[in-house]
Amino acid sequence: MSDTSGNGPAFCCSGCAGAHALIKGLGLERYYAMRDMAAVSQPFAAEAADWVEFVRSDPDGTRHAELLIEGLHCAACLWLIERALRAQAGVTRARLSATTRRLSLAWTGDAARINALADTIARLGYRCLPVTADAAEKVGSSEERSLLRAMGVAGFAAANIMLLSVSVWSGAAGSMGAGTRDLFHVISALIAIPAIAYAGRPFFHSAWTALRQGRTNMDVPVSIGVVLALLVSLFELTRSGQHAYFDAAVMLLFFLLVGRYLDMRARGFARRTAQQLVAWTARPATVLTEAGAVQRPAHRVAIGDRILVATGERIPVDGVVLEGISAVDRSLINGEVVPQPVVPGAEVFAGTVNLDAPLTLRAIAVGDATLLGEIARLMEAAEQGRGRYMLRAERVARWYAPVVHLTALISFLGWYFIGHIIWPDALLIAASVLIITCPCALALAVPIVQVIASSRLMRRGILLKSPTALERAAAIDTIVFDKTGTLTMGRPVLLPEDAADGDALQTAARLAARSRHPLCKALLAACPDAVPFAGVEEHAGQGLLLRQGENEIRLGHARFVGVEAAAVDGFSELWLSRPGLPPYRFRFSDALRSGAVSAIGQLRNAGYRLLILSGDRAAAVRKVADALDIAEWTAEADPRCKAEAIAQLRQEGRRVLMLGDGLNDAVALAAADASLSPSSGLDIAQNAADAVFQNGQLSAVEDFLRVAGRSQILARQNLLLALIYNALAVPLAIAGLVTPLLAAIAMSSSSILVVLNALRLHAIRRPHVIRGSAALNRRPA
Amino acid sequence: MTILLYLIPAALGLGLLGMAAFLWALKSGQFDDLDGAAQRIMFDDADADLRGRRR
Numbered sequence A: 001m002s003d004t005s006g007n008g009p010a011f012c013c014s015g016c017a018g019a020h021a022l023i024k025g026l027g028l029e030r031y032y033a034m035r036d037m038a039a040v041s042q043p044f045a046a047e048a049a050d051w052v053e054f055v056r057s058d059p060d061g062t063r064h065a066e067l068l069i070e071g072l073h074c075a076a077c078l079w080l081i082e083r084a085l086r087a088q089a090g091v092t093r094a095r096l097s098a099t100t101r102r103l104s105l106a107w108t109g110d111a112a113r114i115n116a117l118a119d120t121i122a123r124l125g126y127r128c129l130p131v132t133a134d135a136a137e138k139v140g141s142s143e144e145r146s147l148l149r150a151m152g153v154a155g156f157a158a159a160n161i162m163l164l165s166v167s168v169w170s171g172a173a174g175s176m177g178a179g180t181r182d183l184f185h186v187i188s189a190l191i192a193i194p195a196i197a198y199a200g201r202p203f204f205h206s207a208w209t210a211l212r213q214g215r216t217n218m219d220v221p222v223s224i225g226v227v228l229a230l231l232v233s234l235f236e237l238t239r240s241g242q243h244a245y246f247d248a249a250v251m252l253l254f255f256l257l258v259g260r261y262l263d264m265r266a267r268g269f270a271r272r273t274a275q276q277l278v279a280w281t282a283r284p285a286t287v288l289t290e291a292g293a294v295q296r297p298a299h300r301v302a303i304g305d306r307i308l309v310a311t312g313e314r315i316p317v318d319g320v321v322l323e324g325i326s327a328v329d330r331s332l333i334n335g336e337v338v339p340q341p342v343v344p345g346a347e348v349f350a351g352t353v354n355l356d357a358p359l360t361l362r363a364i365a366v367g368d369a370t371l372l373g374e375i376a377r378l379m380e381a382a383e384q385g386r387g388r389y390m391l392r393a394e395r396v397a398r399w400y401a402p403v404v405h406l407t408a409l410i411s412f413l414g415w416y417f418i419g420h421i422i423w424p425d426a427l428l429i430a431a432s433v434l435i436i437t438c439p440c441a442l443a444l445a446v447p448i449v450q451v452i453a454s455s456r457l458m459r460r461g462i463l464l465k466s467p468t469a470l471e472r473a474a475a476i477d478t479i480v481f482d483k484t485g486t487l488t489m490g491r492p493v494l495l496p497e498d499a500a501d502g503d504a505l506q507t508a509a510r511l512a513a514r515s516r517h518p519l520c521k522a523l524l525a526a527c528p529d530a531v532p533f534a535g536v537e538e539h540a541g542q543g544l545l546l547r548q549g550e551n552e553i554r555l556g557h558a559r560f561v562g563v564e565a566a567a568v569d570g571f572s573e574l575w576l577s578r579p580g581l582p583p584y585r586f587r588f589s590d591a592l593r594s595g596a597v598s599a600i601g602q603l604r605n606a607g608y609r610l611l612i613l614s615g616d617r618a619a620a621v622r623k624v625a626d627a628l629d630i631a632e633w634t635a636e637a638d639p640r641c642k643a644e645a646i647a648q649l650r651q652e653g654r655r656v657l658m659l660g661d662g663l664n665d666a667v668a669l670a671a672a673d674a675s676l677s678p679s680s681g682l683d684i685a686q687n688a689a690d691a692v693f694q695n696g697q698l699s700a701v702e703d704f705l706r707v708a709g710r711s712q713i714l715a716r717q718n719l720l721l722a723l724i725y726n727a728l729a730v731p732l733a734i735a736g737l738v739t740p741l742l743a744a745i746a747m748s749s750s751s752i753l754v755v756l757n758a759l760r761l762h763a764i765r766r767p768h769v770i771r772g773s774a775a776l777n778r779r780p781a
Numbered sequence B: 001m002t003i004l005l006y007l008i009p010a011a012l013g014l015g016l017l018g019m020a021a022f023l024w025a026l027k028s029g030q031f032d033d034l035d036g037a038a039q040r041i042m043f044d045d046a047d048a049d050l051r052g053r054r055r
Helices: A015-027 A075-086 A113-122 A137-172 A178-199 A201-212 A219-238 A246-273 A278-282 A369-388 A392-418 A422-435 A440-459 A469-473 A483-487 A502-512 A516-526 A597-605 A618-628 A639-651 A663-671 A683-688 A699-736 A740-763 B003-027 B034-041
Strands: A062-070 A091-095 A100-110 A127-130 A286-291 A293-297 A306-309 A319-322 A327-329 A338-340 A359-365 A463-466 A478-481 A488-494 A538-540 A544-550 A551-556 A572-577 A584-592 A607-611 A632-634 A658-659 A672-679 A692-694
Touching: A015 A075, A062 B003, A075 A100, A075 A113, A075 A440, A075 A502, A075 B034, A091 A639, A100 A113, A100 A178, A100 A286, A127 A597, A137 A178, A137 A246, A137 A740, A137 B003, A178 A201, A178 A219, A178 B003, A201 A246, A219 A246, A219 A369, A219 A392, A219 A544, A246 A422, A246 A672, A246 A740, A286 A607, A293 A658, A319 A538, A369 A663, A392 A422, A392 A538, A392 A699, A422 A740, A440 A469, A440 A618, A440 A699, A440 A740, A463 A663, A463 A699, A469 A672, A469 A699, A478 A483, A478 A639, A483 A488, A483 A618, A488 A516, A502 A516, A502 A572, A502 A584, A516 A572, A516 A584, A584 A618, A597 A618, A597 A699, A607 A618, A607 A639, A618 A632, A632 B034, A639 A658, A639 A663, A658 A663, A658 A699, A663 A672, A672 A683, A672 A699, A699 A740
Parallel strands: A478 A607, A478 A658, A607 A632, A658 A672, A672 A692
Antiparallel strands: A062 A100, A062 A127, A091 A100, A286 A293, A286 A306, A306 A359, A319 A359, A327 A338, A463 A692, A488 A584, A538 A544, A544 A551, A551 A572, A572 A584
16 A cells, blocks of 8 residues: 555555545545554455354344454554444444454444454455464453552552651651651551552462472562561561561562563563464365355364365465365465465465465365464474573572572571570561562663663664563674565565566556456556456466457466466566567566665674575575675575574574564574564564564664663663662661661662663664654654 | 541542552553553544544
């Protein structure tokens, strides 16, 4: 879809023109003012599918359905989909969540209307996927809620206890009587006890689980510190003591809960998109039985069943073609743009799209046994390897906890046996040691850098998904690129010199106007105002034919128009034959992304080793590699081969960053040390990648690596700051000089120091301003 | 110091009110789609466009 401002609408294909007409027809032109111009990718070809089995009905006749929407980019997408659906008669609810990408629909009337509604979404250029009910997902979102609730409670308690504590501190010089102080402490206790019991559960639970397994983690000192502080303070209360640590205990909980919530939100994003690969095969298959055609979920198809795949439909299982000649878009599997012709006997794979004519298949593999399922499994395995990666903060926590406990214990025993003070006072000192060492700054030191780095990247159009990515990316020395859709635009474009013959182009475009073939779409894009010929015959897998009386105009393969073997020069081609004229050859190439040459040049100058790993043919890969001056490249690599190449590099001791956009890259993305995917890529690739960049600007790679490197320096500085603070404060605590006031000041000041240091991340200078970055400000024009 | 007998309950009451409001908002799903909420503030039309009223 192209810009409608300026020179009037220009469309890359008839699908876009259709979507534009639909938007206009519904009175929703404001979409174009709101849309993030550069973030829009190609709309998906409308796919036929039956959604009726996903509809739930209420007794009063209201129908409900949930769909997963793929292809969301920005606010305009939400707006457009919701408004377009609400404009349909009978639709009572259409609410799309930007976080979960789920569309919740309710309407009155026939259940089968879901297909019309899904079609509307498809025509707008988004893809619908069935929502697979996932127990893990439900657990995740309820956990997020309970964490928020705990945060609310802790925040309330911290604020109110602080209110009382400040009065106690300011009255410590003598202006406040002992009675009033005790009253304030009692009220503080009454707030703190239920608040800690409630808001502390996430920590207590995690600490308990760790202890039972004989491990220790950061939550163990937190839990012990908070509980001990509460108990000692209660004991102080009974003997009308001067010091109580209710404020410190609750404040600590609140700070830590904030950190944990931020962390959880980052992880939730990755988790939610994780199930989408399954959704590809979850669409129903049409099984041909003795009794006729039956719709059946793909996983219930038996091996050997005969499956009918309509034109434009996604193939639900791996199978062998029995009847029909067609072309299959295999870009999901191997990233190749040009469709593969298939004839009876050919093998086709789940997840590919049947383009030209209906096919009858015999199923040879279903569900997890399909190539798609295998890719999912490989990806999972690769991700598990990465899951074992331990963050620096966790490595620090491993030895931090025992040291803290030992210090507190020693100070208790020391004061009791050597210092000869009564045990409640010794315990009070031990509690203050625990509170002062509580990893408040330490727990904030790394997450705050994380949060600031990701917000900085976000403004540059890079969405950071994995919390550990920055640390992994900081050590990168090798960058591996996929070709199609990553270095290039991922769709064929007619070479300008071949468009010179206006008459040939016009004829070819009129012939091609109704075809779904990507090369035909490219022809039409070069000649957008072509009026389609009537009566064009489509010869599946061969070409298009128009009979005009005695004469024939043909457009298609070399052999189809009667030309001998096609030249092998790396270009995709279409031949046009017209009566009385020599055959005309149209050449297409997949154009490089804008700015690719300079972005790659910068990376090379920065000393990175660059490679291309592509599933495409050697000639096409060589052309791109030459254009970008990348010496190392591999062609015709399948998903497994890509992952192995990455593993090989890592064995050589290289730290690898992988860039890819397709399903065929997903395993490699998961196997690399860190990975990036363009936002025009499939959600599967975006899911496997650590970060997603918008606008197709490859300069994002350098930004990402620079911010990652810088953030790791800051994270290390922060850890050092937290340790220095501990080195200063702990002796004071052991000496018994720390009062609740001092503890509160030390805790807040160290946290503020760490946050301020992390904010220096904003001070990285940009080497140059990149054009188009204005589009990143998600504001309507 | 009898003023404390009024002020402390008043302060706690206000705090509780705030917490109750937060918990209510959480329960009614206002925190379920924080990304969407950030984007929805740009929809200033509230369905009006669809009934033929355009700017």
